[in-house]
Amino acid sequence: MIETPKGLRLHIGLYGxxxxxxxxxxxxxxxxxxxxxxxxxxxxxxxxxxxxxxxxIGPVVFIDTAGIDDEDSLGRLRKERSLQALDRTDIALLVVEGHVWGDYEEQLVALFAERKIPFAVVFNKTDLAMPSAATVAGLHKAGTRTVYVSALQSQGIEAIKIALAELAPEDRFAQPRLLGDLLAAGDLVVLVVPIDLGAPKGRLILPQVQAIRDILDSNASCLVVKESEYAGILNGQTRRPKLVVCDSQVVRTIAQQTPADIKLTTFSILMARFKGDLDKFARGVAAIETLRPHDQVLIAESCSHHPLADDIGRVKIPGWLRQYASKDLHIDNLAGREFPEDLSLYKLIIHCGGCTANRKQMLTRLYRAEQQQVAMTNYGLAISYMQGVLPRVLDPFPTARAAYLAAVQG
Ligand SMILES: Nc1nc2c(ncn2[C@@H]2O[C@H](COP(=O)(O)OP(=O)(O)OP(=O)(O)O)[C@@H](O)[C@H]2O)c(=O)[nH]1
Ligand SMILES: [Mg+2]
Incomplete structure (x- = not known):
């Protein structure tokens, strides 16, 4: 069995x-x-x-320490051991009993701060007592996360896991390559980039720039074309492209123009894999099929850009969804940092590619949705699905394709 060595694991210490x-x-x-x-x-x-x-998060080590609030000689020894554990703690959970907050807790908070250890306060035994409003307000004012649990009744344990994911450093969430891993040196990739009203003035958008860079990093080459030029360029090519990547909005036409033996995908699917979990998004997209009139759908974006007249998240996707599933869907749009705690009213969440967010944020959101058994997918997968080309554009990613096929059959 291949086990992650302890040294590479995130260490989570329980103190109190x-x-x-x-x-x-x-x-x-x-x-x-x-x-x-x-x-x-x-x-x-x-x-x-x-x-x-x-x-x-992935591989972790939990460290359960001895309570370190007693001062007899044995107590001192315990205290020393527990403090040593701090040296290897990446994230701390400060466990307190509902209503008990005092100097002792403040000292631990000071210790974490001094050592720059991110931490959350876990109020345990909330089946017996809740913390005072003043304690909670003070912690929140200092930007400290709080979680309410009862270990005895197994309540709130998921909330601790979410807090841990949010506290974990970004580099814990290993990032795959955008597309370089699909290529060998000498390969040719065609990038189809529509220049429409939504295209920013004088530049390309981040996923397109990142794709070009990643292709060059693989010692492969690329052709960047507008959708109107694509068919002509493809026919004139003596070299067969290894992969074609197009904008989701033109995927249907590009799929028709691309011979079946040339792999095709979209920028948003590459981003879904890069920033999130493509297999899970592929599974989530099947929920579109189960949407019924009056179901609630959440469309979430990581950045709060100024919406355009035919904005993708506010206009286009809602329009396609209503056409595809039901004109009576209730669709909420959210942009920026906010993401509701309670997702249970939603039948489906469709997230943007997250080009301005980090992988950790996306995986944490995905995890939250999963915990509440709410299907979550992303823009690119949803669009390709509604355009009827999803299996085709998942072809370069066999596990995601399999996850999707299993979900539509199940
Ligand atoms: N009512 C209630 N009792 C709890 C809860 N969690 C733990 N207990 C009880 O509290 C007592 C102490 O629990 P432990 O888990 O041993 O506490 P600890 O912090 O590890 O204690 P030390 O190892 O002595 O520092 C036990 O009797 C538990 O059953 C809870 O959520 N609610
Ligand atoms: Mg104990």
Whole structure:
């Protein structure tokens, strides 16, 4: 078995007073009894470590520490060990009992701050008591994340995982290449770039520029053409393109003009893979088929650009969806940083390519949707789906294609 070495794993430490439920939380997080729990304060003496694959972050180590609020000689030893664990902690969870917040917690917060360890405050035992509004307000004012849980009743454990994903450093979310991994040196790629009203003045958009750069990094070449020139250029080529990448909005025409043995995809599908999880988006897109009148759909964008008259997220996709599924869909648009906590009212979320967002943000959103069992896909997949060319444009990505086919059959 190939295991990620501990040193490469994100270390998540649980800290807090004795008896607040650190060990109970560890057990709830990993779904196993790995740390001993008892009603006697001081149960955990040495830090307990547990390796785990934690979605969506990946390989992590949880460290359950001894409560470090006692001052007898044994207590001092425990305290030392727990503080040593801080040295290897990438993210800390400060576990507190509902209503208990004092100097001890403030000291731990100061320790995290001094060591620049991102942390969240986990209010445990909320089945017994809730934190005071003043405590919570103070934490929020300082920009600290708070989570309310009950380890005993297994409540709120998902919220901890989401907080962890949000606190995890961006470089934990390994980024695939945009398309370079699909190419060999000497290959030719054709990029079809419509220059319409939506195209920014005097430049190309980021995914197009990134694609050109990535192609060059692979020692491959590319031709950049407008859709009106495409057929002519393709016919005049003696070299067969390895791949054609087009804008989603012209995918149907380009698919018709491209021989079946030349692989075709879209910029947004490349972005879906680069910034998110193509397999999951491919699975999510099948939900379009199940949309019924009055279902709620969320269209989410990472940036808040000024919407154009025929804006893709506000006008085009809603129009296509209404035409394809039902004219009576309820469609909400959200742009920028906001993304609702409660997604459960939505039947489907369609996200933009996220060219201005990072991979971590997208994976965290995807994870949240997954937890609430709400289908999520992205612009490019949704458009290609409604244009009837999805299997074709997923052809270069066999696992995504399989995920899509399984979802439409299931
Ligand atoms: N009511 C309630 N009891 C809880 C909850 N979580 C833990 N407990 C109880 O609190 C006691 C202490 O739990 P532990 O998980 O051992 O606490 P700890 O923080 O690891 O304690 P030390 O190892 O002594 O520092 C046990 O009796 C648990 O059953 C909760 O959410 N609600
Ligand atoms: Mg313990």
């Amino acid at each position: 007073r004795r008896n607040v439920g650190k060990s109970s939380l560890l057990n709830a997080l990993v779904g196993q009894q790995v740390s001993i729990v008892s009603q006697h304060p001081g149960t955990t003496t040495d830090p307990v470590e547990k390796v785990q694959e934690l979605a969506p």
